[in-house]
Amino acid sequence: MSRPKNAIKKSYLDLNENEVESILTELGESPFRAEQIENWIYNQGVVTWSEMENLPQLLREKLENIIPLHPLRITKISGSDTEFTRKFLFETLDGQKIESVLMKDGKRTTICISSQVGCAVDCKFCATASMGFIKNLSSGEIVDQVIHLQAQSNSKITNVVFMGMGEPFLNYRNVMEAAKILNQKMGYGARRITISTAGIVPKIRQMANEGHKYKLAISLNGSNEKSRNTIMPLTKTHSLKSLIDSAHYYYKKIHRFITFEYVLLEGVNDSPEDGERLIDLLRSLPCKVNVIPYNEIGGEYNRPNEDNIHGFLHSLKDAPFTVTVRWSKGTDIDAGCGQLAVRDLA
Ligand code: SAH
Numbered sequence: 001m002s003r004p005k006n007a008i009k010k011s012y013l014d015l016n017e018n019e020v021e022s023i024l025t026e027l028g029e030s031p032f033r034a035e036q037i038e039n040w041i042y043n044q045g046v047v048t049w050s051e052m053e054n055l056p057q058l059l060r061e062k063l064e065n066i067i068p069l070h071p072l073r074i075t076k077i078s079g080s081d082t083e084f085t086r087k088f089l090f091e092t093l094d095g096q097k098i099e100s101v102l103m104k105d106g107k108r109t110t111i112c113i114s115s116q117v118g119c120a121v122d123c124k125f126c127a128t129a130s131m132g133f134i135k136n137l138s139s140g141e142i143v144d145q146v147i148h149l150q151a152q153s154n155s156k157i158t159n160v161v162f163m164g165m166g167e168p169f170l171n172y173r174n175v176m177e178a179a180k181i182l183n184q185k186m187g188y189g190a191r192r193i194t195i196s197t198a199g200i201v202p203k204i205r206q207m208a209n210e211g212h213k214y215k216l217a218i219s220l221n222g223s224n225e226k227s228r229n230t231i232m233p234l235t236k237t238h239s240l241k242s243l244i245d246s247a248h249y250y251y252k253k254i255h256r257f258i259t260f261e262y263v264l265l266e267g268v269n270d271s272p273e274d275g276e277r278l279i280d281l282l283r284s285l286p287c288k289v290n291v292i293p294y295n296e297i298g299g300e301y302n303r304p305n306e307d308n309i310h311g312f313l314h315s316l317k318d319a320p321f322t323v324t325v326r327w328s329k330g331t332d333i334d335a336g337c338g339q340l341a342v343r344d345l346a
Contacts, residue, residue, distance in 0.1 A: 059329060088101070111161070128338070161196065
């Protein structure tokens with residue numbers, strides 16, 4: 001759908017309460033319309049003004065002409081061979097591209113959403129890093145991924161994970177605002193919202209201090225300072241030791257298990273000794289470990305073969321924490337963990 005020529009370059013979803021009120025006043029409408037509109041957006045998940053049946057026709061037309069309802073539009077949908085995973089390419093109002101992934105698995109429907117266009121963290125194994133950092137997404141742009149994917153899904157979305165493009169904790173304010181909207185306005189329980197960070201230590205402490213109950217995941221990916229540093233240069237600024245200290249701090253404050261993600265790379269962090277070091281590192285912290293066999297992105301790293309993956313898992317068999325494996329879905333359409341990067345500018 002083309003956008004009206006003189007449209008404001010900010011969507012309704014990104015307006016604050018005062019801005020909404022002044023638009024409605026300008027149009028000679030009562031502020032209670034805001035509640036009706038909010039209900040259509042967050043509860044009914046409508047994607048056009050014209051669907052808002054309890055608004056007068058004339059008001060719908062005026063709104064259509066002055067402001068886009070949504071900050072994103074879908075420009076491409078790729079379906080995986082398994083049919084249970086679909087990847088969505090979106091365009092923002094300022095012409096940037098981002099991706100989100102919808103995954104169905106039994107009763108669960110999980111979506112993986114982006115928090116930034118590109119990423120500044122530069123993890124050596126992640127495709128998003130190749131884009132560099134372009135911009136932070138607004139809270140409206142983050143929430144809109146959920147609204148669009150729900151409209152496209154034939155089952156109710158049960159879980160939302162901030163594991164798409166970008167580093168959520170380098171866009172902390174907008175990510176927390178978006179999570180609050182999902183939680184308070186759209187009915188997603190805090191335990192169904194997971195925020196995954198590469199390890200921005202002060203923000204882990206801030207999340208703990210603010211008492212948020214969303215799930216926290218930390219991408220650990222190395223069993224000691226040196227191996228983590230080779231693949232995650234942010235370790236120079238946020239040392240592994242300070243990261244683990246912040247995880248203890250978080251647990252003391254929030255009393256919730258952290259999930260540590262561990263991308264398994266051949267010859268880098270997949271030896272049984274890595275497994276033993278991991279046990280030592282996390283021994284006294286109530287947590288879970290999610291091992292993610294590397295999804296290849298055509299760079300210098302390889303995915304370990306099945307024997308090595310199982311060898312590594314075997315080295316964790318006596319670990320005091322639960323170990324799970326994420327056999328990524330949608331790798332045939334580059335929708336697996338770490339494969340999101342917008343190359344397709346069509
Ligand atoms: N920046 C955040 C969220 C995005 S990455 C973070 O680092 O947590 C989401 C997860 O995908 C992270 O655990 C990351 O380590 C993992 N990942 C990145 N590239 C990957 C790849 N090529 N194969 C498998 N997992 C990858």
